[in-house]
Amino acid sequence: MRRSPGATDLPPSISDLPALSDLVPPDVWAADLVAASEGLFERDVRVLRDSDGGGLVVVGHAAMRALAQHAEVGATPVEFLTGRSGERVRRATGAEPGGAGAFDAFLRNQVFTMNPPLHAGVRRVVGRHLVPRAVMGAAGRAERVIAEVLAEVVAAGGPVDLARDVAGPYVTRFWTGQLGIPVGTAARVQHLMHEMNRMFLFAPTVDDRARMLAATAEYMDLVGRTVARAWEHGDNALLADLARGLDGVDLPGGPAELGAFVAANFFDGFHTVGVALANAVHHLYADPADVERVRRDPSLVPAAFTEGVRLSAPLMLTTRMAHADVEHAGLRIPAGTPITMVWIAGNRDPEVHDDPGRYRLDRAPRLGTAFGGGARICPGRNAARMLGEVALRALTAATVEVHVATTDTGWVPGSGIRRRAAIPVVVRQVAAA
Amino acid sequence: MPEARFVGAGSAETVLDVPNGQTLKQAAVDNLVPGIIGDCGGYATCGTCHVVVDEPFRARLPTPSEDEEIMLEGLLTPVTAGSRLACQITMADDLDGITVHVPESQG
Ligand code: HEM
Ligand code: FES
Numbered sequence: 001m002r003r004s005p006g007a008t009d010l011p012p013s014i015s016d017l018p019a020l021s022d023l024v025p026p027d028v029w030a031a032d033l034v035a036a037s038e039g040l041f042e043r044d045v046r047v048l049r050d051s052d053g054g055g056l057v058v059v060g061h062a063a064m065r066a067l068a069q070h071a072e073v074g075a076t077p078v079e080f081l082t083g084r085s086g087e088r089v090r091r092a093t094g095a096e097p098g099g100a101g102a103f104d105a106f107l108r109n110q111v112f113t114m115n116p117p118l119h120a121g122v123r124r125v126v127g128r129h130l131v132p133r134a135v136m137g138a139a140g141r142a143e144r145v146i147a148e149v150l151a152e153v154v155a156a157g158g159p160v161d162l163a164r165d166v167a168g169p170y171v172t173r174f175w176t177g178q179l180g181i182p183v184g185t186a187a188r189v190q191h192l193m194h195e196m197n198r199m200f201l202f203a204p205t206v207d208d209r210a211r212m213l214a215a216t217a218e219y220m221d222l223v224g225r226t227v228a229r230a231w232e233h234g235d236n237a238l239l240a241d242l243a244r245g246l247d248g249v250d251l252p253g254g255p256a257e258l259g260a261f262v263a264a265n266f267f268d269g270f271h272t273v274g275v276a277l278a279n280a281v282h283h284l285y286a287d288p289a290d291v292e293r294v295r296r297d298p299s300l301v302p303a304a305f306t307e308g309v310r311l312s313a314p315l316m317l318t319t320r321m322a323h324a325d326v327e328h329a330g331l332r333i334p335a336g337t338p339i340t341m342v343w344i345a346g347n348r349d350p351e352v353h354d355d356p357g358r359y360r361l362d363r364a365p366r367l368g369t370a371f372g373g374g375a376r377i378c379p380g381r382n383a384a385r386m387l388g389e390v391a392l393r394a395l396t397a398a399t400v401e402v403h404v405a406t407t408d409t410g411w412v413p414g415s416g417i418r419r420r421a422a423i424p425v426v427v428r429q430v431a432a433a
Numbered sequence: 434m435p436e437a438r439f440v441g442a443g444s445a446e447t448v449l450d451v452p453n454g455q456t457l458k459q460a461a462v463d464n465l466v467p468g469i470i471g472d473c474g475g476y477a478t479c480g481t482c483h484v485v486v487d488e489p490f491r492a493r494l495p496t497p498s499e500d501e502e503i504m505l506e507g508l509l510t511p512v513t514a515g516s517r518l519a520c521q522i523t524m525a526d527d528l529d530g531i532t533v534h535v536p537e538s539q540g
Contacts, residue, residue, distance in 0.1 A: 124500065128503045131503065131506070131507020132508060133509055377479055
């Protein structure tokens with residue numbers, strides 16, 4: 001394997017790497033992945049041994065990019081993910097988890113869990129609809145939806161929560177519209193997303209698990225059914241094309257039903273994009289001078305989104321797996337090793353970003369890690385960017401005033417998703433200057 | 434070693450010796466050629482290494498794969514007859530002297 005630029009030589013064996021739990025106590029890791037990763041950078045540690053399960057944990061930018069691009073570093077099988085999720089409940093509560101049927105179907109239908117030879121073909125089915133040109137074709141719908149949502153919160157008058165009342169309704173109404181799901185269903189889908197979010201908890205309780213499984217079952221049924229109905233109706237070109245694409249993938253183990261496939265793969269669209277937008281607003285509005293700059297110069301909107309997502313990538317980490325023996329910077333990674341990519345840390349590596357913790361609209365663009373990398377780089381990133389930029393443009397328009405009541409609510413601890421506990425805002429319509 | 438010439442939006446030129454078997458994307462990224470990003474690392478899935486290949490080299494390149502075609506058709510930047518993804522162009526003796534134009538923006 002090519003030596004990645006900037007990568008320091010690593011010891012030959014995983015057992016010689018520093019153990020994560022020796023450097024960062026597990027409760028500190030779970031409470032604040034960002035602070036924990038910053039502590040590791042201070043010690044110049046970028047690749048670690050996961051003392052819990054023999055895998056790797058990668059926080060450094062160069063190693064993350066190199067490993068993400070490696071052809072043999074693929075998806076973790078569904079059995080591993082469901083096994084680990086059950087193990088977390090067992091550990092946190094001593095209780096036996098059960099009833100994971102719909103969760104299993106949700107995972108099995110995701111491109112995220114597929115490996116060659118299935119992966120590339122199925123990914124293409126979704127990916128061709130998320131290329132920049134296709135996404136920009138939907139920008140008009142996004143503009144209409146954000147205008148509608150802002151009109152509602154302006155009319156409501158009082159403080160609202162940016163994630164729950166603005167970003168969430170905006171992205172769910174956008175996607176339900178694209179996918180032919182009745183608009184009246186959007187609020188329920190948003191609620192289910194919130195419940196399903198418990199799948200990212202590091203130490204779920206039995207109640208968390210039960211609520212997550214119930215929400216996943218209802219979500220798969222609701223979205224699956226409404227998508228299937230919209231497709232049968234025959235007037236949604238996107239669904240017709242996705243169905244044709246799926247028909248064309250005739251490999252064993254491939255997704256069989258359009259509804260389940262759409263529900264599983266557009267989950268990030270419904271959920272992660274809303275979190276990304278809320279995080280971007282949180283960072284931008286932390287300094288009124290930055291807001292003023294963007295209001296005066298809307299060409300800064302893309303930088304505002306990029307910088308927000310750099311600092312607070314919503315999906316902080318995911319686990320890949322080596323499918324063959326892999327070598328990186330002298331380190332031998334045996335086939336079957338789980339590799340946890342701490343995507344949010346890669347974006348804060350001081351080897352790559354000056355003063356990485358600071359929000360700067362004039363930061364020179366660098367390759368980010370918020371959307372992963374390599375053959376599995378997030379196919380939804382163009383859509384996420386379009387939706388984020390359309391909303392930020394609307395929120396910073398001359399006729400809109402957003403007052404953030406407090407930026408002091410804290411990040412939700414103990415989850416792989418980075419989101420604020422609350423972002424209370426008042427949105428007002430004002431006369432253009 | 435065969436040579437590749439990258440012509441940037443402002444006509445700035447970079448000439449690189451590229452070993453046979455290496456992709457133009459890799460050579461460009463390793464040598465910080467402006468305008469070539471290469472987000473996905475060469476899998477034709479990000480579209481951030483778009484270049485326009487000059488004649489007579491176009492016909493010497495293999496036809497684009499399905500992924501490359503999807504990506505090129507999906508770009509917002511203007512795509513012309515010589516448009517290719519630099520990660521799908523592997524240097525070989527018959528490409529010695531290849532000239533590619535780097536668009537003003539990627540994506
Ligand atoms: C800001 C919003 C988003 C973030 C931060 C995000 C992040 C990610 C990350 C980190 C990965 C793993 C990539 C890797 O392993 O290298 C991923 C994969 C994926 N994302 Fe996203 N995503 C977002 C939005 C979306 C949207 C809007 C969609 C679809 C509409 C989507 C669909 C997918 C799919 C299908 C995969 C699996 C790709 C594969 O394994 O080949 N994502 N995303
Ligand atoms: S590097 Fe991603 S398409 Fe070429």
